[in-house]
Amino acid sequence: MHLFKNFFKLLKSNRTGVIIYGVIFIAMIIGVIAAAPSLASESTGPDYASQEAIEVTYVDNDHSALSEGLIDYLSVNNNVTDVSDRSASSIQDLVFFGLSEYHLTIEDGFADGTGEITYLSDMEKSGAIYRIDGAVNNYIQAYRDYENMGYEPEECADLAKELLLDSATLNVVEKDDGRSSTTAGDVVIVFINQFFPYLSIGFMTLGIGHTVIANNNKLIGDRIECSPVNRKKISLANSMGIATSGLVLWLVFMLVNLMLGQDSPAFREYWWLLVINSFLTTMIACAFAAFVTSFDVTSNSLSMITNIASLSMAFVSGVFVPQYLLGEGLLTVAKFMPMYWCVVASNMIDVNSNYDSGKLLMCFGIEILFIVALTMAAAFVKSSGLGKAKSAVKTE
Amino acid sequence: MFVFPLALMTAMHFAFDSIYDYQNSIDPMKTIVIEEGEGMYQDGFVDLVETLSEEGSEDQLFVLEDVDSLEDAKAKLAEEEAEIIFVVSDGDIEVYLQENHSVTAAAVAGSVADSYMQRYTLIADAYERDPALAMELIEDASEDVTYTVSQKDFFAADPNPYSWYFLSTLVMGILFMAMMGISMVGDLRADVSAEAMRYSVSPARKGQMVIVSFLARLIPGIAIVVVQLIVMKNVFGIYLGNDYFKLALFIVSAVMFSISFGVICGLCFKGNVNQRGNKATSLIMISVFLSGEMIAQLPGIFERYFPIFNKINPATVLNMALFKLTIGNSAEGFFLNIAEIIGLTVIFLAIGIAVLRREKYASV
Numbered sequence: 001m002h003l004f005k006n007f008f009k010l011l012k013s014n015r016t017g018v019i020i021y022g023v024i025f026i027a028m029i030i031g032v033i034a035a036a037p038s039l040a041s042e043s044t045g046p047d048y049a050s051q052e053a054i055e056v057t058y059v060d061n062d063h064s065a066l067s068e069g070l071i072d073y074l075s076v077n078n079n080v081t082d083v084s085d086r087s088a089s090s091i092q093d094l095v096f097f098g099l100s101e102y103h104l105t106i107e108d109g110f111a112d113g114t115g116e117i118t119y120l121s122d123m124e125k126s127g128a129i130y131r132i133d134g135a136v137n138n139y140i141q142a143y144r145d146y147e148n149m150g151y152e153p154e155e156c157a158d159l160a161k162e163l164l165l166d167s168a169t170l171n172v173v174e175k176d177d178g179r180s181s182t183t184a185g186d187v188v189i190v191f192i193n194q195f196f197p198y199l200s201i202g203f204m205t206l207g208i209g210h211t212v213i214a215n216n217n218k219l220i221g222d223r224i225e226c227s228p229v230n231r232k233k234i235s236l237a238n239s240m241g242i243a244t245s246g247l248v249l250w251l252v253f254m255l256v257n258l259m260l261g262q263d264s265p266a267f268r269e270y271w272w273l274l275v276i277n278s279f280l281t282t283m284i285a286c287a288f289a290a291f292v293t294s295f296d297v298t299s300n301s302l303s304m305i306t307n308i309a310s311l312s313m314a315f316v317s318g319v320f321v322p323q324y325l326l327g328e329g330l331l332t333v334a335k336f337m338p339m340y341w342c343v344v345a346s347n348m349i350d351v352n353s354n355y356d357s358g359k360l361l362m363c364f365g366i367e368i369l370f371i372v373a374l375t376m377a378a379a380f381v382k383s384s385g386l387g388k389a390k391s392a393v394k395t396e
Numbered sequence: 397m398f399v400f401p402l403a404l405m406t407a408m409h410f411a412f413d414s415i416y417d418y419q420n421s422i423d424p425m426k427t428i429v430i431e432e433g434e435g436m437y438q439d440g441f442v443d444l445v446e447t448l449s450e451e452g453s454e455d456q457l458f459v460l461e462d463v464d465s466l467e468d469a470k471a472k473l474a475e476e477e478a479e480i481i482f483v484v485s486d487g488d489i490e491v492y493l494q495e496n497h498s499v500t501a502a503a504v505a506g507s508v509a510d511s512y513m514q515r516y517t518l519i520a521d522a523y524e525r526d527p528a529l530a531m532e533l534i535e536d537a538s539e540d541v542t543y544t545v546s547q548k549d550f551f552a553a554d555p556n557p558y559s560w561y562f563l564s565t566l567v568m569g570i571l572f573m574a575m576m577g578i579s580m581v582g583d584l585r586a587d588v589s590a591e592a593m594r595y596s597v598s599p600a601r602k603g604q605m606v607i608v609s610f611l612a613r614l615i616p617g618i619a620i621v622v623v624q625l626i627v628m629k630n631v632f633g634i635y636l637g638n639d640y641f642k643l644a645l646f647i648v649s650a651v652m653f654s655i656s657f658g659v660i661c662g663l664c665f666k667g668n669v670n671q672r673g674n675k676a677t678s679l680i681m682i683s684v685f686l687s688g689e690m691i692a693q694l695p696g697i698f699e700r701y702f703p704i705f706n707k708i709n710p711a712t713v714l715n716m717a718l719f720k721l722t723i724g725n726s727a728e729g730f731f732l733n734i735a736e737i738i739g740l741t742v743i744f745l746a747i748g749i750a751v752l753r754r755e756k757y758a759s760v
Contacts, residue, residue, distance in 0.1 A: 020674075020675065020678040021678065023678075023682075024678060024681055024682055024685070027682055027685065027686075028685055028690075031685060031686065031691060031694060032691065034694075034697055035691045035693050035694055035697060087728075088726070089720065089724070089726045089728055089729035089732075092550065092551070092724055092726060092729075093696075093699060093716075093724075094696075094699070095555065096551075096555050096557065096560075096696075096719070096723070096724070097557075097692075097693060097695055097696025097699060098557065098693060098696055099696045099699060099700055104544075105547075116545055117543055117544050117545070118544065118545045118546070118547045119544050119545070119546060119547065120546075120547045120550050121546075122555040122556075122557060123419065123420045124420055124546065124548075125420055125421050125422055126419060126420060126422070126499075126500065127422065127498065127499045127500030127501070127502070127503035127504055128499060128503055130422060130500075130503055130504055130507060131503035131504070131506065131507045133544055134507045134511060135507070136543070136544055137541070137542055137543050137544060138510075138511055138514060140543045141541060141543070142514065142518055145518055145522065145533060146518075148529060149521075149522055149525050149526060149529060150525075150526075163514050163517060163518055163521075164510070164514055166513065166514065166517065167506065167509075167510045167513070167514075168488075168489045168490065168491050168506060168509035168510055168513055169490045169491065170491050170493065170502065170505075170506055171490060171491065171492045171493070172492070172493050172494070172495055172497065173470050173473045173474050173481075173492050173493070173494060173495065195690075198690070210674065298670065299670040299671075299673065299674055300575065300670065300673055303674070303677050304400055307400065307681075308399075308400055308403045308404065311404050311407070311690075312403060312404055312406075312407035313407075314690070315404070315407045315408050315411045315412075315561075316407050316410065316411055320690050320691065321411060321412065321415065325415050325418070325419075326411055326415075327410075327413070327414060330410050330411055333410075
């Protein structure tokens, strides 16, 4: 108990580090919440609406009935923004970061046939580009046809708009699995839980890991070593300290889930899945922190090792990029990493991936295996390290 | 500093290698057409879908499936054995999609059905007004007229958003060179380390010590970045442009910026070198996260809601300079970002040198 309390005394004296990583954790959660809708619509995989509005920007140098009519027509079903006050470089940024999926430049004289209409997009052949480029070309074609029929320019613009707004009915055939379609609240819940394995490993290893390293400090280590406590208890006190810190992190994360889950039918239905999975994920993070800090590492190398390991695992396991976009071969490799199973389990609440109780149990089982394996490895490394220290003292 | 970015890039290379090509293509989708009644309208649409289903054609969008009734077709859709159903009756088309349909399926199916319906209505209007013109429109309908021209050359290479992860990782590695700046403070500030205390009382000129110490870190820093760029280009196939002068300018400015940023962090933070390093690492991690290292869309979101942040976040400024130099191919954008980096470096260095030189008298 004394050593367990000592862990938190050291944590208190190193509180700056914990606070810093706490702030990082919260900043990242806020970042993920802000980016969640964009992350969902950027992918060409399962989506959340039949016909999403496309982000269109334009520069109209023609100011003709045709160009103004075209912008008016596109504005009906899309988010259209005039960017004539922006530089070419700024427009390039908008397109590259997906803020503008389709940028249109209408040259002076386009309606008379002396200028061109050009577009810029980050993809050449995606579904969204196919749709919006088709709409632009159809509008111009309809306008020209009405012009040939002898209508006035303003009439052509109105008729073309009226014609093109008459569209086919889109229906969705729902699966008979009793699950409702995904809401914006579900998207946020899915993404914060998808990112949680990375965030928890970062917080536990970098934030709390520094305290363990402080415990490894020669001065403190020597004092603990000469106390009448056996090695197992020393190791257990450290592990319990890490696990208690993990428990607090998990409770905070659950609170975040609870607050954001109010608008999420998926959370209301599968809260128990997220509770269990995030708990196991936190325990994996604790075990990972215990394993990394069981080596004789300095503060700097702890940062490097944690960043390399957690970022690499996150990229490969589908934390930052959805798993369905990653190749089969890569996912096979990812199966050897704990984050993969955490992501598979948490993604089951999404209607786009199928809930499978057997597979979920397997995920939980593998996560528990990882916790046991990492904890045992940490205990082994730690005790062999202490053993070496003791034998070194004896030799001296 | 050397291995960290390369290890991450290796993971990214395997993770993102083919995603852009996959997203930037439309794979033919299993499609069912159900005709309700008989007539020219239905026949014309079936002909159109058959044309768009021609195997091996560049315009192939669909793979046609034979199904007897709408109920069977819906069952296939629910079982995810087909992606799209078109139900075409006289003068109307209905589209059915899977519950978990893709953006592409919705866009393509809607677009094909809309185009056909609208064209048919237009020809009917024209027939009432001018039958000869209507015949011309029917003949023209078979030709695929495109008015829009793609500005492909606006980017020097494919604007693959996944390239941002690689650029961002290189920049993260460069920013971690701030640790060199912190160790420089540790070496020269007498109240931080015993070694600095000895230097402090030596008869050597402090200003000279500061400059030599800075150069001793700058040169290996540059060498590390050069090797990383070579690996990025030759192993991971990341486009880095052909302007080696600008690339060299970027490398030197970025490394100088990071070391001088580290010096400022080392001077501002308290504690031993490790504690100062930890605090700087936290700052760098937040800066790197907000520049899109983990979520590439974040700089775009800031650009929309809080654009000034992208101008003051060091990681984003460095990323943007590298992006403008490579994929962006914008000299103006590159020089604007580099000017900001150099400006900040000069300020940081001036403060750093002034404080470190005075330390001899202040801390001993």
